[in-house]
Amino acid sequence: MWRYVARRVALTGLMLFGLICITFTVSNIAPSDPAALAAGPDATRDMVATIRREYGLDRPLPEQFIRYVTGVVQGDLGRSIVSTRPVTQDLARFFPATLELVVLSMLLGVGLGVPLGMMSAVLKNTAPDHLTRFAAVSLVALPAFWFGILLQLFFSVWLEWLPTSGRLEVATAPPPFVTGMYLFDSLFAGQFNTFSQALAHAALPALVLSFPCLASILRVNRAEMIEVLSADYITAARAHGIARLRVICVHALRNAMLPTLAMIGLRWGWMLGSTVLVETVFDWPGIGLYAVSSAIAGDFKPVMGVTLLIGLNFMVINLIVDLLYGVLDPRLRNAP
Amino acid sequence: MTPLLDIRDWRLAFDGFEGRAQVLDGINLTVMPGETIGIVGETGCGKSVLARSVARLVDMPPGRILGGSIHFDGQDVMAMNGAALARLRGHGIAMIFQDPMTYLNPVFSIGAQMVDVIRAHDRASGQRPRNSAAARKKAADLLGSMRLPEPAGMLDRYPHELSGGMRQRVLIAMALIGTPRLLIADEPTTALDVTIQAQVLRLIAELVAMHALTLMLISHDLGVIGALCRRVVVMYAGTIVEDGEATTVFANPRHPYTRGLLAAVPDLEKPQHRAQPIPGQIPNLLSPPSGCRFHPRCALAVEQCTRDKPVMRDVAGRSVACHLAEHA
Structure with a gap:
């Protein structure tokens, strides 16, 4: 088991290196000059050259690459030309906001998707099943920016139940920094007022972000439950007199959770990389907005940093998923 | 004496894409307590479906009852509610199945599966379910009486770690947890090696004698039926x-x-x-x-x-x- 984890961690390192190579190459063949962009349209050649020297952009590419990699290993992702702050500092500010959204969305996606999938499977080909599946397809098909605006109109403008944008009211100070996720930090500091405010702000964006994830989890879980429910051991469990609810929720669900778990892992990575639309609609200061505005400005260090961070996150989540496989299914425990 | 099982003009069909297949057509069968009855016929003649209808394990749909009735110990099986059904399954009727490879849940240990059944039976008989230590003790005792080696250690093992014969013994032990009156064995030895078949058959015969069980043995093997059953029922095409x-x-x-x-x-x-x-x-x-x-x-x-x-x-x-x- 620990050997397996060690091997996976080593493999993760290798994959991250690959990721660095790709992002570095792409950043450098992109036809834009970060130094010129940073210097502004009225800058003289000398000013641009100064900036280029300052950021080490005048060095040969291999040297820049080695510098960057050494930096990454030491936890230095370079400096953003636009914000002039170190990328790690920016990420520490923006990433928790996105992570908060993604965690909340994932909780919604799993918490609704799994039970709805189970219900759909048990009531296969009845009205509730058709309705659930129709809703699921619709949720995937609706574009996030459009649906987000619709929800804003309904819940924030008409009903005035929820705020339209941001993470907190303007007048409210953020809770003391622990993780940067306001929901967690406010609870940690015992500021329940701030917590409920943060929750109200996060509700709509998390809901919109969770829909595609919810729908795919629902569909995978439904398909898998239908298959498992027709398995021989389910017939046997029923013949042994075990109550129907327990057969479905314990005996069948644990078998059906394996593919659902894989879907959760994939969706996690997908959500981290696709928050930008939701962040734009709800004015949520996360890494999606940060990455896109940096890319538009031709500021590549932040883009590379965000890519690495999402990549690392994706790999860690999938390692956890693989380890959970072993917890759920004893047949996989001794596998190499 | 009231019959233990009374099936009258039982007609069952399955609805599929191609139409309706009438898999059981007017089955009449009366089983008295203590009888050992063998049901024989080719694959697809409806013997397994008949056995499953007795414990109401046929899913509707795709199954559809066209007529008839099934009474177990004087009670209408088709009219049973959830609690009565829970008592019927395991307490009244227990089943063992053809392929022990697929009838044990692969992701739960033997002990967990047995404890679950033991506690379900406690609940069905109106008692408070015993705690997990007591249930494990009972499970180990049962496994021991199936002549499984190291029954206590067996509880922590998973189905994929056991041989076919061991799994079938585990399934038999699980079937006997609720001290059933009717034991339905659906091709219990078909998936086993010949030498293991003989052992499992002998075990079933001993248990039937020891617990005065009524046995309904389903097989396409006339030799198996001749060895265990006094009465034989031949089925053809439903x-x-x-x-x-x-x-x-x-x-x-x-x-x-x-x-x-x-x-x-x-x-x-x-x-x-x-x-x-x-x-x-x-x-x-x-x-x-x-x-x-x-x-x-x-x-x-x-x-x-x-x-x-x-x-x-x-x-x-x-x-x-x-x-x-x-x-x-």
């Missing part, structure tokens, strides 16, 4: 064609299908007699043959067989559904 004492039926079969089944068994003592297969194939139940369902394959069939459905009649000490039973 109907019962012959029903009587095993010795009587085997010595002097009256239905042409029973004769065909017996002739298809190779006889080691008379090697010059080659086993005779029954010509033709089992009928498509989407459009079953008219009259006697066996007539297209029957060498003796006359015009009446294609027209009239034969009813069960007492002939020569057993019941048989054949127009020509007296002449055979």
Whole structure:
């Protein structure tokens, strides 16, 4: 088991290196000059050259690459030309906001998707099943920016139940920094007022972000439950007199959770990389907005940093998923 | 004495894309307490579906009841509510199945699965479910009485770590948890090696004798039925064609299908007699043959067989559904 984890961690390192190579190459063949962009349209050649020297952009590419990699290993992702702050500092500010959204969305996606999938499977080909599946397809098909605006109109403008944008009211100070996720930090500091405010702000964006994830989890879980429910051991469990609810929720669900778990892992990575639309609609200061505005400005260090961070996150989540496989299914425990 | 199991004119169909297949057509079967009854027939003749309808394990849909009734110990099985059904399954009727590989849940340990059943039975009999230590103790005792080695250690093992014979013993132990009155064994040895088959059959025979169980053994193997059952019921294409004492039926079969089944068994003592297969194939139940369902394959069939459905009649000490039973 620990050997397996060690091997996976080593493999993760290798994959991250690959990721660095790709992002570095792409950043450098992109036809834009970060130094010129940073210097502004009225800058003289000398000013641009100064900036280029300052950021080490005048060095040969291999040297820049080695510098960057050494930096990454030491936890230095370079400096953003636009914000002039170190990328790690920016990420520490923006990433928790996105992570908060993604965690909340994932909780919604799993918490609704799994039970709805189970219900759909048990009531296969009845009205509730058709309705659930129709809703699921619709949720995937609706574009996030459009649906987000619709929800804003309904819940924030008409009903005035929820705020339209941001993470907190303007007048409210953020809770003391622990993780940067306001929901967690406010609870940690015992500021329940701030917590409920943060929750109200996060509700709509998390809901919109969770829909595609919810729908795919629902569909995978439904398909898998239908298959498992027709398995021989389910017939046997029923013949042994075990109550129907327990057969479905314990005996069948644990078998059906394996593919659902894989879907959760994939969706996690997908959500981290696709928050930008939701962040734009709800004015949520996360890494999606940060990455896109940096890319538009031709500021590549932040883009590379965000890519690495999402990549690392994706790999860690999938390692956890693989380890959970072993917890759920004893047949996989001794596998190499 | 009231019969333990009373099946009357039981007719069951499955609805599918191609139409409705009537897999059980007017089954009448009465089983008295303490009987050992073997149900024999080709694959697809409806013997497993019959066994599953008794414990109400046929899913509806795709299953559909066209008529008839099933009473267990005087109670209408089809009218049972959740609590009565929980008592029926395991307490009244227990089942063991064909393929022990697939009838144990792969992701739970043997102990967890047994404890679950033990506690379900506590609940069904109106007691507070015993705690997990007591349930594990009972599970280990049961496994020990199945002559499984190291029963306590067995509890923490998973199905994939056991051999087929061990798994079947675990399944038998699970079936006996609720001290059932009727044990339905659906092809319990078909998936096992021949040597293991003999052991498992002997175990079943001992348990039937020890607990005074009523046994309903389903098999396509006449030898298995002859070894364990006093009464035999022969099924063909969703109907019962012959029903009587095993010795009587085997010595002097009256239905042409029973004769065909017996002739298809190779006889080691008379090697010059080659086993005779029954010509033709089992009928498509989407459009079953008219009259006697066996007539297209029957060498003796006359015009009446294609027209009239034969009813069960007492002939020569057993019941048989054949127009020509007296002449055979």
